[in-house]
Amino acid sequence: MVFNSTEFLIFFAITFLLYYAIKPTWQWGFLILASSAFIMYHVPAFLLVILPIILFNFFTGISIQNAVREKSKKRIFIFSTVINIIILVFFKYINFIIENIAFVARNLNLETELSPLSILLPLGISFYVFQVIGYNLEIYWENAKPEQHLGHFAAYVMFFPKLISGPIERAHLFLPQIKSEKRFNYDYIKSGLQLILWGLFKKLVIADRIDPVTNLIFNNVDDYHGLSLIIGIGLYIVQLYADFSGYTDIALGLARTLGYKLTDNFNRPFQATSISDFWRRWHITLSSWVLDYIYTPVAASKRGWGKYGTIYALIITFTILGFWHGASWNFVIYGFLHALAVSYEFLTKKIRVKLSNKIPSAVYFPVSRILTIGFLGFTMIFFRFHNIGESIAALKNLVTNISFTTQGLRLGITFEDVFVILIGILIIEIIEHQKSKHEDIGSILHNKPGWFRWLVYYFFIFSIMFFGSFGVSEFIYFQF
């Protein structure tokens, strides 16, 4: 049940009406019920994965707090983290591990009867397992107290707007919101609907319109070379951003209509002037999670190594960040390449600062942005393809049989597509630029006259109706 489907529209309309009709003191319980229905609609058995994880982490959180001795606190924390990681590895990485063991065994001429297991990846497990690991860590570090209400904790982990693809919400930001009763608030609901409309525009008008073009190129990589591949990669970056940030806006908007404020995942990532800067702007709740819970502990433990300790921590952190996206060596390489780039930026920081003082900013920053997007595009070859063979073939094709004729491009794209995509990108850039100056998207229109606000709403509604692509429904990040 994806956000842009009729089933979800019906589900959400019923949820919304009942949510405000029941006694506010029971809203948390109703959210658990609605989230359970949402999970069971996909695969009922997924509930049997999330519920034990909720129970387990609820009690480990309290046990860490209640343990008297420091050693006991540490033991409970390590135990809970190991169990959480084992669960994630079992569902997400077990077949990857089996395939790699079988591959090594075959190459050593060893007989093996290992075969992949037939298991489904439970909905949103990568996101909610990271949430509960962070929750226990904050308690262990004594930065937070454990939640004492099992129902509130369950609603935090299960909350359906953020369940499938995040944001990876911090407990200390979400749990206090559950404690307050949510009354029908026109301003909150309006700003939620504005976010949903903006998210749908990005998803349906931009991402889904680009989707057939990038599929054509990436599914037939042998037929595409040079410029056409570069255009394909460039379009994929735009598609990925429009798709994931569109999803995030819808998730934030849905939560807002129910009275909750979730953390935004994006801050104009294509304005980044370095890869380090890019990760401060892209999938922020994931990058800040790995920064706080992987990078900092590893860097702290190796701080005696000086700069090497920082680089060691960066390589571990970004490789895990890459691998988090999926069970494939491609994602490991994707993360590792980003680790190299951030390490390079760390080591050359002083030189680059001096350089930026000498070169006019009108030249330095645009060039930095182009180089950042260029490197991102290069790593996207490992992100988009499913195996190393395909990625290497694409890399070779980038520099062989280059054709610059329009016929040579064969992108299968119509003039209308080009027009809509270019105008769409321009609108995204204008709106996101405005959004960065305001508290949220609704504030942009806050002081504008009524006729202007409705003109903008109708523009987006009609753009979605006339230019939206309704054939593609899945969001890219659902697979992670």
Next chain:
Amino acid sequence: MELSEILSELNLLFQKLLSNESLELKMDTTAKDVDGWDSLNHMALITEIEKHYKIRFTLKEIMKLKNVEDMCKSVQSKM
């Protein structure tokens, strides 16, 4: 040692490591307020403080440092 003395010593350490002679730390200063005090050189700052005072922070203590005042208090508690 008084907190204000620790603050002025930390100020010198920060100025040297971040190559910023005009930097003026206050008790409520956080990483966000200082150019160049990012997550990558945060650990270098911690190491410099440890070397200067011949102390050692635990990971838990490092994770609890939210501003300069926390740093000063943590240093003071170890002296």
